[in-house]
Amino acid sequence: MQLASIQIKGPIMDHFPIVQALCRAAMATPNPALRKQIERLSAALKEAGEAKQAGTLNGILTSAERAEEMAPSRLVRSKAAFAGETLTPNTPLPVDKETSSVLAEVIFPHQISATGPLFSSPVEAAVKSLLDEWNHLSELEALDVAPAKSCLIFGAPGTGKTRLAYWIAKQLDLPLVVARLDSLMSSFLGTSARNIGALFSFAGRYRCILLLDEFDSLAKLRDDPQEVGEIKRIVNTLLQNLDARYEVGLTIGITNHPQLLDSAVWRRFEIQLEIPVPDLPLRLEMARAFMVPADVPESHIKLLAWFTDGATGAELETLVRSYKKLRAVRGDASEEVFDVFRQFATMNSGRLSKPKRGLLFGDQANLISALHDAESPPFSMTELGELMGRDKSTISRIIKQDRKTKKSD
Template structure:
């Protein structure tokens, strides 16, 4: 091959830090050369690939180097967790990286980029230390229930290859005076001993505003204990707090978190991606995914997942019991009225002409008459007539232009 020496040099430089996609392309080039009888050149690329693999196996990963800089002991599967002295109930659950779903949570590009910076900081721990900077060690994640906050925190821990000490803070609350504050102290002492991500779920259960007139003096002592322990932990590991009710948090709690990440409800593109993610092994047409995304405006990822489950059931039961998409949406809206925006829900049970017109004219959905016909089981001419129905009724019962 002419200019092979240049190609060889490019491949050698690229394989110094290869991505999976880049490695695949070099492998394809090697295989193509071999198929064409260029065995010597194919062997040369094979040598470059093998050398890159050996270097990868010998060199510690960025995450491994970052873990090495963390103080603390390794948390094992047999490590006993602290318990409530009065009830003997465990104060935390240990979750190891291998037990966490490897799929990245689905968010809009802005949130996804913000999340990636958290992971990048920790995987570049050493580079930051050179300029006397450390990654953010405290993060508060808040938003509506079902938006993926806990899943996000667990996914970050998996990316960092660190075990999670998962604490549901409402479980630390005890009816015994002083026990709740003691539980918090014991929990933080335990977490500070190990390399881990400390995940404080349902954070508002304890971190409430201290001047709440509905609370007794005990809550003030509990919040003070929490603040003191957060201060001590600021330079130890990564701490993530999660809440559905940010307005309940004491202002002093907010100041303890370097990152304050709001997880919004998903937009149209993310809702469609969520529906597509949970759809396999069912193969749903694109216009079905788009309509599901449209009807779930204002819904959370958990609510979209519930609708997809309903859709999958409706498409896999006996042939005579199968429902069309619109019937499935009506069934779901009836059984889950609060999960569908009232305006969209009303359209489902309105005159089909109004529903089809909304589907056709909405700039986000932008359904063609063919799309509507496919979903409604009608031909395009019928849909066209229905879209023209407005104003008063004609003598034959059809709605005509006024």
């Protein structure tokens, strides 16, 4: 392969974070020509011995491919399938008649990021299946079936549920009507039920996706002994409106507390999609994505993923942001990466597991040994030296001494 036309030296390597950011921005709306040029650049970097930078570009290409795989192939047909009038920025929004508070806000497709959220393969497959249904309407009609009209997304806070709902609206090229649940719930007897009716009436009039975020605040268990009769009326009204909207368009509910939902509410949703906390491979992918445009050693990415076992994507993003801030203030000294984790663990004590917090603030030899013994992801002696600011032989001596000490104890 002839790569002589791409010169991998001097300025291009000095400014690789800019090159990386440009490639990621370009792949937000990919085409074959762009992809080919990034592939050529990646191959040239690899041939020049810049394996880490080549791997970064390959990661950008892989992420773009995954987003394309999830995206529907025909947007116009899905949009046409939604009955009703067209929403515009000037469309009057529904309000609470008692307080004049707006009951919803409208997010238009152009306001939503084109970059898809990162999820595990099973979740991505489920989302792709939903989008495919809306883009194969004639095939479904031939079998006398309709695409899914309701989807409940649940999971721990910070797992990307709301971001996913926004991205679905982007892919179907439809406005997202986001219910303001604080306005829906009124202190006036009977007003809350009326507000729910007004919201659904608005969503049913226009071509849109209705999003009920923090859904559990509306759909509490009707037999909750702590609740008065008003909440029962609210849930009944909600059920009636969900039934009526089924023939109109797509409704998405989101909850962090699925155990609070009435069983009758669960039955109203065809798709019940749980978003789990990310596993290690996904945390690695997320860390690389969140790190842009910073150009950091791969060992730091692996360390971020290793320390955040059990954390959500939002928590990992917060940690990466803290890392980037400290790097901007103090420079790129590798050994200071642990300062980020200690600072983060102090300010966010609930976001790192107790054993790993103990390693952070304990004896350095224990930390080095724990990283060396990690099977997923594995850390080489070179990477441990890079993280600790030591050479490989020193790291090896520390590990041997630590094992000897523990054995004698």
